[in-house]
Amino acid sequence: MTTNRDYYDILEVDRSAGVDEIKKAYRRLALQYHPDRNPDPEAVERFKEASEAAEVLTDPDKRAIYDAYGHAGLRGRGFDGFADIEDIFRGFSASGVFGDLFADLFGFATVRRGRRPKRGSDLMYRRRITFEEAAYGLEDKVEVERLMTCDVCDGTGGRDGAKPVTCATCGGTGQVAAHRGFFSVATTCLNCGGTGETVNDPCPECKGEGRKPETVTINFSIPPGADDGVRVRLTGEGESGLWGGPPGDLYIQVTVERHPLFKRQGDDIVYDLGISPAAAALGRKVTVPTIWGETGIKIPAGSQHGDNIKTRGEGMPRLRGGGKGDHFVRLSVIVPRKLSKKEKELYKKLDELEEDNSG
Ligand SMILES: [Zn+2]
Ligand SMILES: [Zn+2]
Structure with a gap:
């Protein structure tokens, strides 16, 4: 402008x-x-x-x-x-x-541009967890490979901690002039990578980089209720900064496995239950699984295919705001494909009764 x-x-x-x-x-x-x-x-x-x-x-x-x-x-x-x-x-x-x-x-x-403090990079690790672990939370540890400030040169990159010197090519500006038409434009100095400083005698440990790779074990916890894609941030556990800059952060990104029985919908959990026509018509007390253990529910008489029966507070813990979502039992009315002799008699009686009622 x-x-x-x-x-x-x-x-x-x-x-x-x-x-x-x-x-x-x-x-x-x-x-x-x-x-x-x-x-x-x-x-x-x-x-x-x-x-x-x-x-x-x-x-x-x-x-x-x-x-x-x-x-x-x-x-x-x-x-x-x-x-x-x-x-x-x-x-x-x-x-x-x-x-x-x-x-x-x-x-x-x-x-001079100089070696400005530069923040370390953030690191991200993915962690697969089971549906149960998502509900209950998880304490774990991860092996992280990251660049850390070299302890031999104390991050200066010079042998015995020698400080860098002004780059001879660009005179410390980090830029060299190139001419384009009427105007001169500045381009990054290749000798010093634009920092304006070079190390004459590099630290043998980090080859003058000021940082070196290390492997550390870091503990982390995934909070109860973590959903697919949630990231746990571990502040300052990323790579070390350069030239006195602050370290980056470490992120653990969560992937939640599917569960054979339960589906998650927000903070609610849905469980599909197949019931017979008789149970739907007459109602019935049944025991169903939740992620927190078994619970008894009552199927009301006259239930329809697709009806939901809610058990309050038995769903997933809420990441924000506390408490838990609800547990829903979704009913599927399943007509038997094969009938025993006795069942066949009873269905026939029912059929006759229905014909009488309609006629
Ligand atoms: Zn070093
Ligand atoms: Zn330079």
Whole structure:
């Protein structure tokens, strides 16, 4: 995003101002609005604006385009201003125009990217659990392979803990300039991978990485009621950070196996029970399994195929809010395929009775 304000107005200089005058004006504004010095949120925008104006007006090619065609002319040639503060330092250090100015203004450290603290990666392990384990919860442990801060060099990557030195290729900026048309663009320095620092004599233990792999056993618990896809987070048990950054987290992702008898619906459990036409018609007391043990239920007289009988609070524990869901017995009325002689007689009597009633 570029500003729409006039560059000369922003820097408060004449249209005929020379490069030295522009640099001086920019230096004054940069000191006033640099976000390290000025906490006002507006200051960032002012700083970006002034930096963009200075970038254009100190470059003869860009300035000529701007003078002739204005903002539109620059945009038409791919000039995009600065995305953020970091971008400003990259752009200037790569073009070289302001490298000296920034070194002068804010010290070399501001221009240099350096080995910034980097958070360690999160790790994820999957754990299959049974339906019962999902209901009751589970304590277990897992063997985790992860990168941990090297204890030999204390994470510096240098032999005997030697600190890294400024990269000779990029002078510590982490960026090298490449030219594209009118403009110079910054690309990552390959010698130091963009960190601006290199290790001359790498730590033999971690080969200069600052971290090394280790295998640890970590205990975890899966709470009662965990459903398929639930993730248990173990804060700080992921990979170690780099250059003093915080560690990542470890996640255990739960997969719940199917149960031969029960189906889960939210926090409720459904159990299918087949009953005879007589039981459906007359009603009956039966014992059914739940995940918590057997329980007695009463099938009411006149039950229909597909009816549900609810036992409150015998379902899955709720992960949030406490308590448990309900246990449902879903009735299937099953007509016998084969009848004994006695049954056949009784069904015939029933049939005759039904014909009499209907006739
Ligand atoms: Zn090491
Ligand atoms: Zn470098």
